[in-house]
Amino acid sequence: MRYLVSVIDDKSNPGSTDRQPAISAFNERLIAEGYWVFAGGLADTDAATVVDNRGEQAVFSDGPFVESKEYLAGVWVWEAPDLDVALKLAAEASKVCDRKIEVRPFL
Amino acid sequence: MSDVEQAITRAHHDEWARVVAALTRRFGDLDIAEEAAAEAFATAVERWRADGLPPNPGAWLTTTANRKAIDRIRRENKRDDKHKEALMLHVDDPPEPLGAIDDDRLRLIFTCCHPALAVEARVALTLRMVGGLTVPEIARAFLVRGTTMEQRITRAKAKIKAAGIPYRMPSADDLPARVSGVLAVLFLVFNEGYLASGPGTDPVRHDLTTEAIRLTRLIRALLPRDGEVAGLLALMLLIEARRPARVSAGGELVPLAEQDRAAWDTELIAEGHRLVRERLAAAAAGVAPGRYQILAAINAVHTSARDIRDTDWSQVLALYDQLVRLDPSPIIALNRAVAVAELDGPEVALAVVDRLEEALAGYHAYHAARADLLRRLGRSRQSRAAYDRAIELAGNTGETAYLTRRRDQLR
Numbered sequence: 096m097r098y099l100v101s102v103i104d105d106k107s108n109p110g111s112t113d114r115q116p117a118i119s120a121f122n123e124r125l126i127a128e129g130y131w132v133f134a135g136g137l138a139d140t141d142a143a144t145v146v147d148n149r150g151e152q153a154v155f156s157d158g159p160f161v162e163s164k165e166y167l168a169g170v171w172v173w174e175a176p177d178l179d180v181a182l183k184l185a186a187e188a189s190k191v192c193d194r195k196i197e198v199r200p201f202l
Numbered sequence: 203m204s205d206v207e208q209a210i211t212r213a214h215h216d217e218w219a220r221v222v223a224a225l226t227r228r229f230g231d232l233d234i235a236e237e238a239a240a241e242a243f244a245t246a247v248e249r250w251r252a253d254g255l256p257p258n259p260g261a262w263l264t265t266t267a268n269r270k271a272i273d274r275i276r277r278e279n280k281r282d283d284k285h286k287e288a289l290m291l292h293v294d295d296p297p298e299p300l301g302a303i304d305d306d307r308l309r310l311i312f313t314c315c316h317p318a319l320a321v322e323a324r325v326a327l328t329l330r331m332v333g334g335l336t337v338p339e340i341a342r343a344f345l346v347r348g349t350t351m352e353q354r355i356t357r358a359k360a361k362i363k364a365a366g367i368p369y370r371m372p373s374a375d376d377l378p379a380r381v382s383g384v385l386a387v388l389f390l391v392f393n394e395g396y397l398a399s400g401p402g403t404d405p406v407r408h409d410l411t412t413e414a415i416r417l418t419r420l421i422r423a424l425l426p427r428d429g430e431v432a433g434l435l436a437l438m439l440l441i442e443a444r445r446p447a448r449v450s451a452g453g454e455l456v457p458l459a460e461q462d463r464a465a466w467d468t469e470l471i472a473e474g475h476r477l478v479r480e481r482l483a484a485a486a487a488g489v490a491p492g493r494y495q496i497l498a499a500i501n502a503v504h505t506s507a508r509d510i511r512d513t514d515w516s517q518v519l520a521l522y523d524q525l526v527r528l529d530p531s532p533i534i535a536l537n538r539a540v541a542v543a544e545l546d547g548p549e550v551a552l553a554v555v556d557r558l559e560e561a562l563a564g565y566h567a568y569h570a571a572r573a574d575l576l577r578r579l580g581r582s583r584q585s586r587a588a589y590d591r592a593i594e595l596a597g598n599t600g601e602t603a604y605l606t607r608r609r610d611q612l613r
Contacts (some may be wrong), residue, residue, distance in 0.1 A: 096366040145232050151476035175366075176366075176368075177366045177367070178318055178365045178366045178368065179317075179365045179367075179368050179372070179373075179376070181366070182317075183316065183376075198365075199365075200362075200365045200366055
């Protein structure tokens, strides 16, 4: 199964900023063990643009689609045999990133 | 009840989880397993009444349920030919031999109590898939509408499927945490029966306590070496044993100290004590007991006393001290204070209880305990205020009635 693994940060209580070496090491392991499909950190939500072209013309608006204290700071895509495996990795990922993690299956 | 009706009830108790579990493994789908099992039992009711009992009801139910599941898959395949071949491959496999099926029930339990499901979904799913209660029965038990409960169960099954919650035994290093998750679900069911919440309900819901005990016995049979499973079963039995004395004729809850001990169920007590002795022997051999085992031991001390005055309170306190080290929650500290009151007097206990105010101000038992200690100290005005607050917060009709009478007896 394929899972979207989101790293959730909190504007009022952000996770520590020195995690990159640990995350890189964790990524190496994900690759070696065959779970890694994709990973990427995201720029600040201020850099987002929402596009709505359902009407007559495209409307662009500055900022994320929802303003919230908690926001998506990065994503992984993992390939794992089942949720137990994904949750175990996610528990490690949360420690490694010092942030909350959401695990969501692809259809 | 006729012999056939009794056989159907017994088969439902003995075979439901087995049939659902075997079908789930064979077809990889909780929905198909649940529906086919329900159809097989409905067919059994008709056929057994008309034709009499089959020689092996369990095998009859498994075969019938398998056939129902295959029928359904064939029906669905007519609509969706793409999957036909893949599914039919499974379907033509011979049924699993009976020996392997016990593990399937454990798999089913672990799936239903998976930590990725909301707690109320775990409870509902376990009662439906493992306990075989109908959706309206579960809805009634938790005082929600049938449609709400149906949605809760449907959503849980959909998550299991979509998120890939596996149908297998947890790994060895996950097992203790997962077993404790299962026990928490069963204890929740038991507690809802033991101290039912909500206005207009019976103070004790015998159906829920009985079901929780039945399922815990099943887990005990499947995991006979797990100390906490034995501990929880003993705890439930020793609490259930007091049920006949726990509600007065007027529907009031009767606290332990005022119960008619002659009305306690001696058979359940004997069984509970046997389990506690088994765990004490394990503890003597160096296996540290978990919280259910300690709680069971506390209840064993209470149920060993023929009269409240014979209670070995120093033993109770020693066990609570052990429990506090394991679980420093304020609720445990509150229960410990009851033993302190018996040993060191209400004044010492009140000081202990008052320290818990911040954590427990919204908990009715905190105010009830304070009210009782204040009453024993002759501080009627403060006691009355504490009873008022406890009555306001208590959700159980029998408990409210008891607290109200106590308050009104204050001079």
